[in-house]
Amino acid sequence: MKSHHLPLVYSLVLAALLPSLVCAQAVPIEGYLVDSSGRFVGSATPGQCWHTAEWTPALAQAPCDPVAKVAAAVTPKPAFEPNALPASGAAPVAAVAAAPPPMKTAFSADALFAFDQSSLKPEGTQMLDDLVAQLQVSNYDQVMVTGDADRIGSAVYNQKLSERRAQTVQAYLLKKDVAATKISTSGQGESNPVTTHQDCADKKGAPLIACLQPDRRVDVEMQGTKAATATP
Template identity: 55%
Template sequence: MTHIQQGAFRRAPLVAGLALAMSSGLGLAQAPDTRGYLLDGAGSFVGSATPGQCWRNGAWTPALAVAPCDAVIMAAAPVVVPAPAPAPVEPARAAPPAAPALIPMPAQRLNFSADALFGFDQSVLGPNGTAMLDGLAVELSGSTFDAIHVRGYTDRIGSTAYNQKLSLRRATAVSDYLVSKGVSPASILAYGEGESNPLTALADCPGGKRAALIACLQRDRRVEVDVQGTKAAVR
């Protein structure tokens, strides 16, 4: 009897140690997070008729899945959330074409015979006159003008007052025609110079027959066009 008791006392620490070890092991196991599922009064999962399927509540998310109920979800590859598409890049706007370089034009004086433009004692342009001015308009195209001065001159035949008016009518006719061909009206001015600044001297054309005097003074009857401005450089 005494021997049995001694054996019992020798086994008691071993049993107690096993019990302590088992209780310690159970304490280390982590209980599953059941917040996403319905549980019964005993704390067990409430499931459907299909094994391994539990009823979820409104708090359930894939992050709350547990092995007894959603082993398939837990074994699946993680869901990759696609990166947001980059914002559309507005295409770069093309730079406006560079303005053409302008070069200064040397001041020019063009001398037109009034007899070729109008005929003697006339201020209406004739066919030859319009053809001459068409050529001038082409030459002036593509230019920016600081100033275009059109000056009309007559000979000394007739009164000074008459010649003044006639020269102004001729200068105005020329400037109006150039404007009709594209010259800016803001840059062109017309002047009547009358019989001033003759190109002939009195000794060059002495008195005599009228026809001879008219022919001799032909150089004085003229229209001068002074041009100054800039023109696009040719590349």
């Protein structure tokens, strides 16, 4: 008689468990069966909780399964620590900003002056006015005016001519309110030509003067030039 009651007992036990299993699905924990209270179904002993078909070791949760410890990520130490003091204990040296490159403008002496002269032509003043306009919208530390001459005539004469032309340009800039303390002049005479002797070797008179035109010039170089900051 007892054997006839056993299936009924097992059926009753399973029937009692079914509501719990149905409710367990309402609060899922990935890889595990849980009851309606969110507790694992099964024993709290490691390995005795009920897994779903999706369970993998990566989903392991305590206290059901051993949880692998994840090593803390180690941030590599930089080879150079910007704020670290040198071994000597001296304070770090602040980086020095690179100075802006100089701005250089080359004027043809023939455009500024008549041949063998150091007085400005009208068109020469217009060219210098354009230079002044550029200076007015810039901050600069120094303006260097350098005169150059061709090789026609003596070296001494050409040296003096190049100096006079540089001084003429300086005087014009001063008249336009460029600070005198920021302007310097020099003359190089015929010592720094653009042409070579071979370029004009077979020429004389007017053709030679025209050939040597690149050597007659005035260079204006502005050191530390940068755009001026607008004043509020």
